[in-house]
Structures are given as C-alpha cells and as structure tokens.
Amino acid sequence: MKPLPSIATKKSYQRFRYVINKRFQLRFVVFMDLVAFGVIGVFYGASCFFYSDLQNLPEMMPHLSVTEHQAIIEILSQRQQQLSRVFAASSFIVLGTLTLLGVLYSHRIAGPLYRLTRQLEALAAGGEPQPLVFREGDFFQEIPEAYNKHLRVAFQPSSDCSAGITVQDINRNLKPVV
Numbered sequence: 423m424k425p426l427p428s429i430a431t432k433k434s435y436q437r438f439r440y441v442i443n444k445r446f447q448l449r450f451v452v453f454m455d456l457v458a459f460g461v462i463g464v465f466y467g468a469s470c471f472f473y474s475d476l477q478n479l480p481e482m483m484p485h486l487s488v489t490e491h492q493a494i495i496e497i498l499s500q501r502q503q504q505l506s507r508v509f510a511a512s513s514f515i516v517l518g519t520l521t522l523l524g525v526l527y528s529h530r531i532a533g534p535l536y537r538l539t540r541q542l543e544a545l546a547a548g549g550e551p552q553p554l555v556f557r558e559g560d561f562f563q564e565i566p567e568a569y570n571k572h573l574r575v576a577f578q579p580s581s582d583c584s585a586g587i588t589v590q591d592i593n594r595n596l597k598p599v600v
Contacts, residue, residue, distance in 0.1 A: 442536045450531075
C-alpha cells in the first residue's frame with residue numbers, strides 16, 4: 423500500500439458554483455425568506471393598526487371643523503400610502519439580500535458535506551484514501567481533522583498488521599449495516 427500523501431491543514435478552492443445541494447440550500451433560503459416575510463408582515467400590520475387608530479383622530483378632537491377633519495384624514499391617508507411603498511421597496515431589498523446571503527451561508531454548510539460525501543464515495547468505490555481538506559471559512563472544520571487523524575491511524579503501517587492490505591480488501595470484508 424502506498425503511503426498517505428501529506429495532509430494540508432487548509433486549502434482554498436475556487437468557487438464557481440454556489441448551489442451545491444439544491445434541496446438543502448433551497449429549503450434553507452426559503453425558510454430564511456419566510457421568517458423575514460413574517461417579520462416584515464408583523465411590522466406592516468403594526469403600522470396599519472397605528473394608522474387605522476389615527477383615523478379616529480377627528481372624533482378625539484371634536485373642536486375641529488369638518489374640513490379640518492377631512493384634511494387630517496387625507497394627510498394620514500397619504501402618509502400611510504407612502505409608508506406602504508417604503509415597506510414594499512424595503513421588503514424586496516431585504517428578501518433579495520437574505521436570499522443571496524442564504525445561498526452564500528448555506529454554501530459554507532453544503533460545500534463541506536458535499537466534499538466529504540465525494541471522499542467517502544471514492545473510498546467505497548475502492549479508491550485510495552486521500553486527506554480531506556475543507557476551504558478556510560467553511561463550517562465543520564473538525565470533520566477533516568478527525569477524518570485525517572483516522573487516516574493516519576488506520577493506514578499507518580505497524581508491526582502487528584500485515585503489509586499490503588488495500589482499501590479493496592477492507593471493502594470486501596465489510597458487511598452491510600441494517
């Protein structure tokens with residue numbers, strides 16, 4: 423069996439594809455957007471409640487004339503429409519930003535798990551064990567550390583282990599777990 427290649431501590435990969443695990447990343451982004459939409463809805467509902475309460479302002483001020491009441495209601499109505507436009511614009515900005523950040527953030531989760539899956543599939547197919555390295559800044563940095571530690575221990579030649587055992591030999595002797 424060939425000796426293991428040296429294990430790098432960190433590696434930076436080029437990122438050309440940010441959606442690696444569509445199912446996970448789509449669920450993650452949709453969840454974040456739904457939470458944001460709910461928060462925006464609560465604030466919008468609060469502002470509508472506030473303005474609807476202000477519609478009763480003329481009743482609270484009986485000393486004003488009908489014309490003054492109508493002017494106040496018109497001003498409040500215009501302000502509510504302006505606020506609604508601001509809420510709509512800011513909602514689109516917030517949802518767009520959260521969608522983009524959700525893809526970038528979930529990429530830091532999906533990327534390492536994708537890399538680990540590829541590594542394990544290569545081993546299962548009889549490939550030689552290779553060190554596992556995640557990008558700097560990815561989540562789950564403890565996984566490659568533990569995996570590489572396992573490689574050093576499991577495939578280190580020792581005096582009580584017969585030389586020449588390959589990954590194919592190990593895979594042939596494994597029994598499926600039910």
